[in-house]
Amino acid sequence: MEFYEAVNKRRSVREFQTRPVEKGKLRRVLEAGLKAPSHNHLREWEFILIKDIDRRKEVFKLEPSSRDFTDEMVNEWAKDAPNESVKDMYLKALPIQRRMLMNAPELLVVCFRLKKTLKECRTLFDLNCFASVWACIENILLAMAAEGLYGVTKIPYETISLKKALRLPEDYEVAAIIPIGYPEGHLVRQKTVSLQEKTHHDKW
Numbered sequence: 001m002e003f004y005e006a007v008n009k010r011r012s013v014r015e016f017q018t019r020p021v022e023k024g025k026l027r028r029v030l031e032a033g034l035k036a037p038s039h040n041h042l043r044e045w046e047f048i049l050i051k052d053i054d055r056r057k058e059v060f061k062l063e064p065s066s067r068d069f070t071d072e073m074v075n076e077w078a079k080d081a082p083n084e085s086v087k088d089m090y091l092k093a094l095p096i097q098r099r100m101l102m103n104a105p106e107l108l109v110v111c112f113r114l115k116k117t118l119k120e121c122r123t124l125f126d127l128n129c130f131a132s133v134w135a136c137i138e139n140i141l142l143a144m145a146a147e148g149l150y151g152v153t154k155i156p157y158e159t160i161s162l163k164k165a166l167r168l169p170e171d172y173e174v175a176a177i178i179p180i181g182y183p184e185g186h187l188v189r190q191k192t193v194s195l196q197e198k199t200h201h202d203k204w
């Protein structure tokens, strides 16, 4: 597929068909991730694929934004929403966030090395590892689009329990969890943003 076609096709998808993902496609997607630019040529990224549903349940049971939500829990979470439409969004989104982790044919956890703790990070330079892993993630998302695959980057609310369940080394972190598969239902259209309004010349 032509590059711009993949860029235009990439979309966040949270509902998946049961159709399995071909092994070759998944391999090419992950290889594309490893070709992303990284600070100091380090590429300190690791991928964890979790296929088994029981294993997924075990891993995500303690992560607050991916637990099984009862109506009361969802309402409790949505209580502090700044307005009704944000509350509505929470009520709809939270159960979907859980469902996509359980239903996607493939589930990828992208990990990266965070040498300093977040509290110790003082400059943007200290966050280069974070910037680099997102370059890797974007390569993955674009490669998925090129392969006709879809998914979304889900950011764990906190990673303490997740790291423990996944046996991550102390100096590694979870950047994103990406459910991967073929989309169920229609794709949500992306809002267009004006390039002209976003581009400045010589000064802001």
Ligand SMILES: Cc1cc2nc3c(=O)[nH]c(=O)nc-3n(C[C@H](O)[C@H](O)[C@H](O)COP(=O)(O)O)c2cc1C
Pocket: 010, 011, 012, 013, 014, 097, 152, 153, 154, 155, 156, 188, 190
């Ligand atoms: C840093 C980052 C964090 C995101 N976190 C989540 C998330 O936790 N759950 C989710 O469903 N989508 C998440 N998304 C996906 C966005 O909601 C999505 O990109 C946005 O709605 C635009 O839709 P599009 O990707 O189809 O263009 C995240 C995206 C980014 C870049």
